Amino acid sequence: MHKFLAKLNKVLLPSYSKKRLDLSKATKIQKAIIAWRYFITTKALGN
Template sequence: MEKSFFKVLAKINKIILPSFTKKRLDLAKASKFQLAIIGWRYFVTTKALG
C-alpha cells in the first residue's frame, strides 16, 4: 500500500513540480527552496522504487 501511494505521489510531483535537470540548474547556485524541491522529489522517487 505504501509503495503504491508513493508511485502516485511521484506522478503528481512530475506533473506539478518543475524539473531542474531540464533547466540545467547548477546545484551550487540553487536556492534553499530549489534544494528542498530536489530533496522532496528524491525522497518520493526512492520510496516509490524501493
C-alpha cells in the same frame, strides 16, 4: 501511495535537471524541491 506522489510531483513540480540548474547556485527552496522529489522517487521505486 508513493507511486501516486511521484506522478503528482512529475506533473506539478519543476524539473531542474532539464533546466540544467547548477546546485551550487540553487536557492533553499529549489534544494528542498530536489530533495523532496528524490525522496519520493526512491520510495516509489523501492515498493
